[in-house]
Amino acid sequence: MAKKYATREQDYSKWYNEVVSRADLAENSEVRGCMVIKPYGYAIWEKMKDVLDKKFKETGHSNAYFPIFIPKSLFEAEEKNAEGFAKECAVVTHHRLIDDPNNKGKLIVDPNAKLEEELIVRPTSEAIIWSTYKKWIQSYRDLPILINQWANVVRWEMRTRIFLRTAEFLWQEGHTAHATKAEALAEAAQMNNVYAEFAENYMAMPVIQGLKSESERFAGADETYCIEAMMQDGKALQAGTSHFLGQNFAKAFDVKFATKEGKQEHVWATSWGVSTRLMGALIMTHSDDEGLVLPPLLAPIQVAAIPIYKTEEELEKISLLMKELGEKLDSKGISFKFDADDNRRPGWKFAEYEAKGVPIRLAMGPRDLQNGKVEVARRDNKTKEIVDFENVEVYIENLLNDIQTNLLQRAKDFRENRTQKVDSYDEFKVKIESEGGFLLAHWDGTNETEEKIKNETKATIRCIPLDREDEEGICMVTGRKSKGRVIFAKAY
Amino acid sequence: MAKKYATREQDYSKWYNEVVSRADLAENSEVRGCMVIKPYGYAIWEKMKDVLDKKFKETGHSNAYFPIFIPKSLFEAEEKNAEGFAKECAVVTHHRLIDDPNNKGKLIVDPNAKLEEELIVRPTSEAIIWSTYKKWIQSYRDLPILINQWANVVRWEMRTRIFLRTAEFLWQEGHTAHATKAEALAEAAQMNNVYAEFAENYMAMPVIQGLKSESERFAGADETYCIEAMMQDGKALQAGTSHFLGQNFAKAFDVKFATKEGKQEHVWATSWGVSTRLMGALIMTHSDDEGLVLPPLLAPIQVAAIPIYKTEEELEKISLLMKELGEKLDSKGISFKFDADDNRRPGWKFAEYEAKGVPIRLAMGPRDLQNGKVEVARRDNKTKEIVDFENVEVYIENLLNDIQTNLLQRAKDFRENRTQKVDSYDEFKVKIESEGGFLLAHWDGTNETEEKIKNETKATIRCIPLDREDEEGICMVTGRKSKGRVIFAKAY
Numbered sequence: 001m002a003k004k005y006a007t008r009e010q011d012y013s014k015w016y017n018e019v020v021s022r023a024d025l026a027e028n029s030e031v032r033g034c035m036v037i038k039p040y041g042y043a044i045w046e047k048m049k050d051v052l053d054k055k056f057k058e059t060g061h062s063n064a065y066f067p068i069f070i071p072k073s074l075f076e077a078e079e080k081n082a083e084g085f086a087k088e089c090a091v092v093t094h095h096r097l098i099d100d101p102n103n104k105g106k107l108i109v110d111p112n113a114k115l116e117e118e119l120i121v122r123p124t125s126e127a128i129i130w131s132t133y134k135k136w137i138q139s140y141r142d143l144p145i146l147i148n149q150w151a152n153v154v155r156w157e158m159r160t161r162i163f164l165r166t167a168e169f170l171w172q173e174g175h176t177a178h179a180t181k182a183e184a185l186a187e188a189a190q191m192n193n194v195y196a197e198f199a200e201n202y203m204a205m206p207v208i209q210g211l212k213s214e215s216e217r218f219a220g221a222d223e224t225y226c227i228e229a230m231m232q233d234g235k236a237l238q239a240g241t242s243h244f245l246g247q248n249f250a251k252a253f254d255v256k257f258a259t260k261e262g263k264q265e266h267v268w269a270t271s272w273g274v275s276t277r278l279m280g281a282l283i284m285t286h287s288d289d290e291g292l293v294l295p296p297l298l299a300p301i302q303v304a305a306i307p308i309y310k311t312e313e314e315l316e317k318i319s320l321l322m323k324e325l326g327e328k329l330d331s332k333g334i335s336f337k338f339d340a341d342d343n344r345r346p347g348w349k350f351a352e353y354e355a356k357g358v359p360i361r362l363a364m365g366p367r368d369l370q371n372g373k374v375e376v377a378r379r380d381n382k383t384k385e386i387v388d389f390e391n392v393e394v395y396i397e398n399l400l401n402d403i404q405t406n407l408l409q410r411a412k413d414f415r416e417n418r419t420q421k422v423d424s425y426d427e428f429k430v431k432i433e434s435e436g437g438f439l440l441a442h443w444d445g446t447n448e449t450e451e452k453i454k455n456e457t458k459a460t461i462r463c464i465p466l467d468r469e470d471e472e473g474i475c476m477v478t479g480r481k482s483k484g485r486v487i488f489a490k491a492y
Numbered sequence: 493m494a495k496k497y498a499t500r501e502q503d504y505s506k507w508y509n510e511v512v513s514r515a516d517l518a519e520n521s522e523v524r525g526c527m528v529i530k531p532y533g534y535a536i537w538e539k540m541k542d543v544l545d546k547k548f549k550e551t552g553h554s555n556a557y558f559p560i561f562i563p564k565s566l567f568e569a570e571e572k573n574a575e576g577f578a579k580e581c582a583v584v585t586h587h588r589l590i591d592d593p594n595n596k597g598k599l600i601v602d603p604n605a606k607l608e609e610e611l612i613v614r615p616t617s618e619a620i621i622w623s624t625y626k627k628w629i630q631s632y633r634d635l636p637i638l639i640n641q642w643a644n645v646v647r648w649e650m651r652t653r654i655f656l657r658t659a660e661f662l663w664q665e666g667h668t669a670h671a672t673k674a675e676a677l678a679e680a681a682q683m684n685n686v687y688a689e690f691a692e693n694y695m696a697m698p699v700i701q702g703l704k705s706e707s708e709r710f711a712g713a714d715e716t717y718c719i720e721a722m723m724q725d726g727k728a729l730q731a732g733t734s735h736f737l738g739q740n741f742a743k744a745f746d747v748k749f750a751t752k753e754g755k756q757e758h759v760w761a762t763s764w765g766v767s768t769r770l771m772g773a774l775i776m777t778h779s780d781d782e783g784l785v786l787p788p789l790l791a792p793i794q795v796a797a798i799p800i801y802k803t804e805e806e807l808e809k810i811s812l813l814m815k816e817l818g819e820k821l822d823s824k825g826i827s828f829k830f831d832a833d834d835n836r837r838p839g840w841k842f843a844e845y846e847a848k849g850v851p852i853r854l855a856m857g858p859r860d861l862q863n864g865k866v867e868v869a870r871r872d873n874k875t876k877e878i879v880d881f882e883n884v885e886v887y888i889e890n891l892l893n894d895i896q897t898n899l900l901q902r903a904k905d906f907r908e909n910r911t912q913k914v915d916s917y918d919e920f921k922v923k924i925e926s927e928g929g930f931l932l933a934h935w936d937g938t939n940e941t942e943e944k945i946k947n948e949t950k951a952t953i954r955c956i957p958l959d960r961e962d963e964e965g966i967c968m969v970t971g972r973k974s975k976g977r978v979i980f981a982k983a984y
Contacts, residue, residue: 027627029558029559029620029624030563030566030620030623030624031559031561031562031563031611031620034559034560034561035559036556036557036558036559036624037556037557038556039554039555039556039639042554042555042556042557043554043555046555062531062534062535063531063534063535063538064528064529064530064531064534065528065529065534065662066521066528067521067523067526067527067528067660068526068560068613068644068646068660069523069526069582069660070523071522071523072589072599074522075589075599076597076598076599079597082589082599086588086589086590086591086599087588087589087590088587088588089587089588089589090561090584090586090587090611091584091585091586091587091588091589091601092582092583092584092585092613093583093584093585093586093601094582094583094585095580095581095582095583095648096578096579096580096581096583096648097564097567097574097578097579097581097583097612098578098579099578105568105571106568107564107567107568107574107578109583109585109610118601119523119582120589121560121584121613128521128522128523131522132521132522132528135519141835147531151644152560152643152644154560156587156588168559168560168561170557343633
């Protein structure tokens with residue numbers, strides 16, 4: 001009867017794709033590596049956007065919009081940044097199509113419409129933004145500039161997966177300019193913290209805040225803060241990054257300001273971003289073998305109610321009660337859907353809302369009607385209860401809070417269970433292969449050792465945790481001194 | 493002293509550019525024809541977006557996101573649409589840059605990274621969306637599909653002007669699919685009406701709803717609804733369009749559905765959009781020689797207050813009162829800014845908020861403080877009054893409503909004064925040149941006549957008004973029969 005879906009145990013990757021498709025979140029498009037974000041998936045992204053946008057504004061940032069294209073000469077100005085993105089750039093070379101003389105009804109690129117200078121579709125906007133900031137910044141009075149942009153970006157990735165790695169994705173990118181190094185560093189740390197709070201308090205996804213090792217830094221950054229989460233297959237997912245860019249872009253674009261004392265100095269910069277990749281993180285943190293599980297604070301539908309009836313009269317009575325409940329929930333800001341579609345049977349609807357991760361599902365049948373009861377099912381732990389319909393809105397409100405809390409706790413417990421200290425490289429090699437998860441180990445701080453570990457085990461340094469304990473130790477590979485453990489994991 | 497700015501009378505085009513720049517709305521970027529939308533300009537656009545998005549959702553639409561790229565083979569599928577946009581397409585041909593072997597630190601396009609099929613940066617998304625809908629639509633149960641997308645699009649225009657015509661712009665595009673022609677027609681009309689209501693009730697910009705003549709229709713549409721506004725130079729501006737696409741895209745992409753009776757039929761379509769062009773319309777409808785004028789409902793700052801003081805003690809007292817007022821206004825949902833920046837003199841601030849179109853400006857000095865008064869200045873008609881500070885929040889709330897109403901009325905009066913009926917082509921030619929505005933004239937309904945008028949006078953048919961009177965007449969050019977007047981104007 002019902003189609004059999006892959007479980008996490010059987011085939012994690014297939015399971016992920018099926019959760020995405022069963023919940024109707026997104027699909028691959030006819031454009032290589034680009035996705036279509038479907039209405040239900042986009043509604044979740046909109047909720048994320050709204051919360052983040054509010055947090056950015058509360059921390060003093062304004063939104064603006066910069067061109068999608070970057071002329072090649074600007075793109076190449078900051079060399080490390082250019083080098084980092086050059087191999088995955090979509091390049092616009094022409095600005096016109098004409099009729100194909102050999103093939104009626106078809107078009108070809110007009111060879112006479114070649115651009116004098118090629119345009120790069122932005123993979124990130126530092127170059128175009130800093131070439132603009134140059135015009136905006138003369139003196140300390142023009143600083144800080146605190147701007148964010150919601151935009152699409154393109155990185156021509158060879159291996160793509162919906163939400164996790166796509167050729168085009170949606171994101172926000174903050175780009176700030178400061179008079180001092182200290183201020184820019186504080187901004188980068190602050191925004192990473194905003195991301196961490198969002199991840200924990202809204203996505204119910206615990207994250208570790210840390211700094212990237214040099215080799216894992218953003219191309220063009222002097223320091224990269226990040227938040228790292230653990231997925232249910234024990235792999236790490238980088239969920240957001242915030243970069244201290246030093247004076248690199250200011251130097252590349254010659255952006256100086258007059259200090260109060262009248263000296264000319266280069267401006268300090270940060271940039272920070274999260275993307276639709278967060279959707280992948282959200283899915284993989286909570287979902288189970290029945291489909292998507294959503295934290296209530298990001299669920300487009302928080303409560304779905306399904307009537308079970310034989311007669312029209314029963315349906316009418318249930319509908320009336322549900323209409324009243326809907327109004328009560330609405331006044332509490334709780335989104336509610338009463339699904340009386342009679343083309344679908346209750347069992348189909350149960351499975352549908354389960355696959356879509358709706359946090360609470362109500363069902364009311366003739367007997368409930370008689371007894372003044374309603375069945376309340378939680379999506380997170382799949383328990384059900386029969387409760388009094390009277391004041392059920394209060395029960396629901398509390399339950400949504402419980403579910404939000406429970407999901408975060410469950411994810412924290414999961415992560416804790418799969419985080420361990422490892423002191424020998426042999427043990428490390430065995431554990432990263434057999435158990436995965438986060439391995440806390442000592443590392444000598446060199447690129448060479450990091451590279452060796454990566455090549456031999458596929459594990460990378462996810463971050464140097466901000467709150468790590470000082471602990472004298474020796475590098476598990478070279479035996480050299482280390483001041484504390486870093487987090488290794490295989491990663492998305 | 494103060495820089496002299498162009499007046500509307502002296503140089504309308506220069507005046508427009510100066511209003512944009514003085515209000516810090518946007519600027520040209522280093523990318524040909526692309527603009528940077530600055531924070532204050534973007535804040536206005538965000539307000540527009542929020543209102544429109546709510547209206548789209550109230551009328552049953554959901555947001556989604558489709559790829560920015562359209563493979564050439566999909567792009568050319570609907571021939572009229574392709575023909576209409578082919579000459580202004582940005583085309584991606586390569587996906588990688590490499591180091592320039594002859595020029596260290598520079599990059600060149602990698603000739604080995606040529607795409608098998610060129611990708612068009614979307615000028616509009618019908619092609620990519622209908623190739624996707626094909627997968628979503630099998631039966632009447634899958635209809636209607638009511639989707640909107642907020643996105644950037646690119647049209648390689650040769651002559652660009654900030655907000656009015658730019659190579660890249662931001663917009664929304666609704667794309668709906670229906671089982672019947674009647675339903676699709678009703679949808680197109682409904683969304684045009686949503687635009688008209690938004691224009692009048694929020695932008696305070698009166699518009700005429702109408703249908704485009706065949707030659708002015710969207711490429712690929714069977715019928716185009718539009719809203720047309722009049723700018724202060726008497727030129728028309730098309731502010732939004734809503735297209736009935738018939739079965740053109742369904743046929744191009746072979747999208748059929750099974751009817752209830754089990755027959756296979758092509759799906760009916762609409763698409764509709766407004767863009768950052770609305771910013772240009774807003775600016776040109778209300779602004780005056782002192783700068784931007786904003787309708788309160790779209791003003792990022794509705795009330796700005798400026799303290800005038802000699803002593804710190806005076807400033808403290810004023811600040812305290814303004815803080816209280818700010819809280820009262822906030823509770824009414826009125827945005828308020830108290831500007832106590834002591835780097836700037838009051839006169840500078842007055843000019844600044846005037847240029848930025850802030851609807852109400854308050855000023856409070858020592859004497860006002862003593863008398864319990866505050867000066868309230870309206871931006872729209874530049875009148876000032878001294879009013880009691882007590883309960884001034886109520887006064888302000890009413891005044892904002894008055895200003896919103898007044899701006900709409902003023903724009904309506906302006907349009908009425910510059911709209912006239914014309915019956916002879918000679919008179920038409922004189923008037924379109926000397927007076928501009930909307931000329932209502934009889935036209936025989938043919939492309940040829942329309943083309944002749946356009947070539948000889950630069951006036952185009954803006955629309956056939958939905959509410960035009962039936963009036964038998966004769967075409968002013970050919971003397972052939974006509975059933976009613978259409979609106980001619982020179983247009984942006």
